[in-house]
Amino acid sequence: MTTYGGRRTQGERDAMTVEIGYALCSAAFAAAVLFGAVVGPVYVFGLPAGVRSTLVATGTVLAVVVFVARVVSVLVRFGRRDQPSQPGRTSPDS
Numbered sequence: 001m002t003t004y005g006g007r008r009t010q011g012e013r014d015a016m017t018v019e020i021g022y023a024l025c026s027a028a029f030a031a032a033v034l035f036g037a038v039v040g041p042v043y044v045f046g047l048p049a050g051v052r053s054t055l056v057a058t059g060t061v062l063a064v065v066v067f068v069a070r071v072v073s074v075l076v077r078f079g080r081r082d083q084p085s086q087p088g089r090t091s092p093d094s
Contacts, residue, residue, distance in 0.1 A: 022074065023071045027071045034066050
């Protein structure tokens with residue numbers, strides 16, 4: 001995003017679209033794996049109803065938290081990628 005306040009190029013818009021898709025897909029995968037890891041023992045071991053409802057609720061909450069955290073972290077990292085670490089400075093090798 002090199003043009004602040006101006007129009008973005010088609011390449012920049014495409015890159016953002018791809019990054020959003022990646023963020024959503026990777027977050028959905030991470031949330032599904034976490035949910036399966038927490039709720040899986042319920043179906044493998046046939047646990048009682050009280051334990052089952054607790055694990056399903058816990059798995060759901062954790063999956064939502066992981067989903068949101070993953071999407072935010074990917075998109076924030078993408079937004080910071082194009083900005084120089086020290087604006088106006090050149091590397092010592094130049």
